[in-house]
Amino acid sequence: MKKNINYKDGSKYVGELKEGKPHGQGSSTSIDGSKYVGEFKEGKYHGKGTASMEGNKYVGEFKEGKFDGQGTMILADGSKISGVWKDGNFIK
Secondary structure, eight states: OOOEEEEETEEEEEEEEEETTEEEEEEEEEEOEEEEEEEEETTTEEEEEEEEEETTEEEEETTTTEEEEEEEEEEETTOEEEEEEETEOOOO
């Protein structure tokens, strides 16, 4: 069952919960306009998802809230960085 959470800082979450935390499929939107749609685990981005922030977009795998695994970063100018990411950093 999907739930809506409106946080005190103005950010929002819509999706599945486990023990009151985002867990399963969902989407979050920050007050700065950043958005994530995908899988969550214990409140963090985890699994496959899409993150949009500051005109850039990352599509791929996440682990504990960071880019981790196969993914593609599409920069605001349209250029792409594809490959393997670890702990939020592009490695190859």
